[in-house]
């Protein structure tokens with residue numbers, strides 16, 4: 001870990017300056033809430049801030065030195081004053097037991113002279129009981145303890161928690177800045193298309209460019225075309241889609257939403273419409289030509305609602321089957 005005066009990503013400068021000012025002025029908020037879409041670097045910025053709070057020499061610089069014993073313990077993942085609360089399984093809730101254990105640890109003093117940092121990610125995964133228990137941590141502050149909450153859906157947190165947090169909202173950077181950054185990372189493909197797919201999140205766009213997710217997207221699109229053509233694929237496709245975890249499902253539904261938005265653009269403006277998924281233009285155009293506009297709007301709405309329901313839906317199978325069936329019906333009325 002090297003000290004750096006700059007944030008990790010160029011679009012985070014203002015947020016980082018704010019966090020640095022907290023450290024330099026020794027006005028550390030008791031709780032910070034970092035919200036915004038995935039792929040904007042919330043975690044990386046939170047880590048950089050946490051390191052500055054823990055480092056033994058960062059008081060004057062707001063920069064972790066990377067060399068003191070605190071920095072070394074943090075890098076080794078064994079700093080006693082750095083606590084991380086996350087769901088025990090991806091996509092699951094953070095339960096009350098985890099917050100009870102946290103409370104027990106907070107009853108003890110921090111081990112080092114500087115701050116104790118508690119990171120909760122994703123904070124919107126706190127279930128109701130856990131959120132209520134956590135509220136007590138905020139109401140009865142323990143010494144030199146700073147909570148950092150990260151999450152995409154801040155609105156799911158109780159207002160009583162949100163109102164006790166300093167908020168940093170992460171927005172997608174300007175397209176020009178994202179394009180420049182992607183080029184610097186060696187991305188040579190269609191940056192605009194990657195950014196559209198990633199809903200404007202540069203880190204996600206980079207991930208798409210560097211991994212096999214483009215192949216996965218292609219496969220899912222083929223599934224979707226097959227389903228439009230025949231009902232007989234329902235069971236086979238539903239079985240495969242059900243195996244996705246929460247994050248993958250969210251991505252899948254985001255892609256569906258993008259394709260539907262493209263279909264709507266094509267249906268309204270014709271083949272010259274500027275769509276996001278340009279590589280799929282031919283197939284999308286064929287679909288757009290035969291689909292009913294009203295039904296398309298309705299289905300678009302269904303996909304968005306399903307995506308919002310993902311964290312609370314117990315029956316993934318039902319949700320996926322309904323989505324596929326609706327899609328087939330739209331194509332075969």
Ligand SMILES: [Zn+2]
Pocket residue numbers: 054055056057058064065066067068069070071
């Ligand atoms: Zn240090």
